[in-house]
Amino acid sequence: MAIPIAYNLRNLVVRKTTTIMTALGIALTVATLLAILALVNGLRATLSASGDPLRIVVLRQGADSELVSNFQRAQFQDLKYKPGIATGSDGLPLASLEVVTIANLGAVEDSDINVNVRALLPVGREMRPNVHIVSGRWYRAGQREVVVGKMLAQQHRSAHIGNRIRLGRGDWVCVGVMDGGGGSTDSEVWGDLNQISADLQRLEILSSATVKATDAVTAKALINDINNDQRINMTAVSEKEYYDRQTDSGVPIRDVGIFVAIVMAVGSSFAAMNTMYAAVARRSREIGTLRVLGFSPGSIMLSFLLESVLLSLLGGIVGCLLAVLLLNGYSTQVGANFATMAFEFRVTPEIVAVGLAFAVTLGAAGGLLPARMAARKEILDALRAV
């Protein structure tokens, strides 16, 4: 017969100082793990929100990002009229030639914040209908004006409307804030292609092109078509896949974080073990009494193991609460491809489940040996203990 759980719960309450301290230690361990998972998850969510499966990024063969790619105007003419590219409201193909470069916001604050600058033509905006202005207005063609993503505007003083950003040969005025729907656009600066490429002396050699396919099937065919075209010598990849690949930049952070969490877990399970050994020693007479009442060694072992799991589950719950309350939605940034990308920590139910499972495992590992010791006590010795 099993010993009622209420017995374990009451015991945890009676020894509240020890319970709280052990549980808090476990809570911190779980919170650390959750922080890392939420960070990587937020990064992934931001990057996957950036990609549209119908949009295709065309880069110079061998280039793995828009930043290191370069694309000549002449090649663009060959690309533009390929079959499968959707047409825009003006009847022209939805193909956008772009310059992607880096600007430093530090000109104002003297800190090193690099941001991605994307220079595009009106067609580039037309094929990204989810991007819209939330305050101010769009930049005007032919003016030294830019708009900034909303995450940049939130995090950096220099990215406010009316402020100047240094790029190329001069200062550019920020005239609006755009919302890209949670994608990497929210951390970008956008401006007019001709104005920016002239300023950077890159009129002929631009960075990359983005084209929009009519539907999913043509998108695949179009990608193959571009990849196999020896004339333009380009590689094409769907925007979704392009951003998925960038997620790799989160892998080292995740690995380091998981390593830290595991080391902390080892430390915490030793602490849980300590607490449980003390519990077994103090309740020696109780264990003897339970045995006299007819509870088997097996159920005593189970009971102590359960107590340890309950203890660490309590810690796990506190840790999850900490993570959800303090971290969820907290925005931060990482460098992706030499420029910062802002994103929010995301604590999802799956992550909370992982955290609780982690706590339970930790508690079970810490409780196993003390529980076995409790089960092996001889009745008479146990009853005689002071």
Added chain:
Amino acid sequence: MRYLPLILKNCWRNRRRTILTVASIGVSMCLLGVVVAMYHGFYMGAPAPDQAVRLVVRNRISIAVALPLAYRDTIQRIPGVRNVMYANYFQGVYKDARNPKNQFARFAVDSGELFKVFGEFRIPEDQKQAFLRQRSACVIGRDVADSLHLKLGDRMPIKGDIFPGDFEFTVRGIFDSPRPSGVMYFDREYLEQSMSERRRGFVGMFYIRIDDPAHSARIAQAIDDEFHSSTAQTKTESEQAFTVGFLSLLGNVKMFLIAISAAVVFTILLVSANTMAMSVRERVREIGVLKTLGFTPAAVLGLILGEACVISVAGGLIGYLISALLMRMVARTPFGGFLPTLPAIELPVAAACIATAAAIGLVSSLVPAAGASRLPIVEALRSSD
């Protein structure tokens, strides 16, 4: 001090608990040790003498934005500058890029200046001459040669990405460096020939060797002032700051390190406090006896604080030693290339770890110790727990 034997005896009484506590603190402390060592290495450590005489000039905007090659002559004229080597980060893809072994750093440089600016590289004279003679020659660090089993005369095909094209290099030299040497250098002329007309004449950065480390701040300032009103402004920094800047592209490293340390220190504090609370509770009667024998409240306080310190310092020491071992392993990963060379035992790091451990021991046992020292004798003796 007179009570040290008594403190040690007390520690050793509940052996299992002491061992578990020391192990728990040790494991956490080893994490702290690694974090502190990294923090120290990145932000506080003094560079090795051979690194201290080097500065790196890059575009103020970012290392991904180029500088005109013509800056070299201007930099060369600045007092205190001995040698200037232009360099382009070449990147490229060597064989299968998914194999991390193939992802070593590759630079296109001024081959004639390479071994002057990097004076610490050791290479046989005949290999150096062979490297200088041939345009498509390259030299690789010992680490690359070992991990890819390359030897002199081997060919290395590399596909360019930042600089498009198919390149083939011949290994003409293998050099040794006191630091991790997962790097390859080749002559920038070879690269320049493959470039389109418009891209020629731009380099990624300049490595400079200066006459005296004491002048580095003045020289860096002089260079940045020189180009202040040019199209491409420069940022000149020590090689160490440059590599840390490279790493910080991954994210806010400083914040990350501080957050981990805070979580670790707090966890240890809880573990240690818990242990001390448990042992004091078990010994209430004994404390009554000690007081009857004439131990003053201050002595009792000292006994308990001392016990906590001994335990946490033991944990701290073990943790530090494990972390020193771990750092050795970290230095062997590609990540280690960013770290300055770390001696096996670094005194400031060791001192920081042990001082933290001692402080944690004191703080964690303050409450139970104060309680015990204030406890009236009669009540203590009457306790049945």
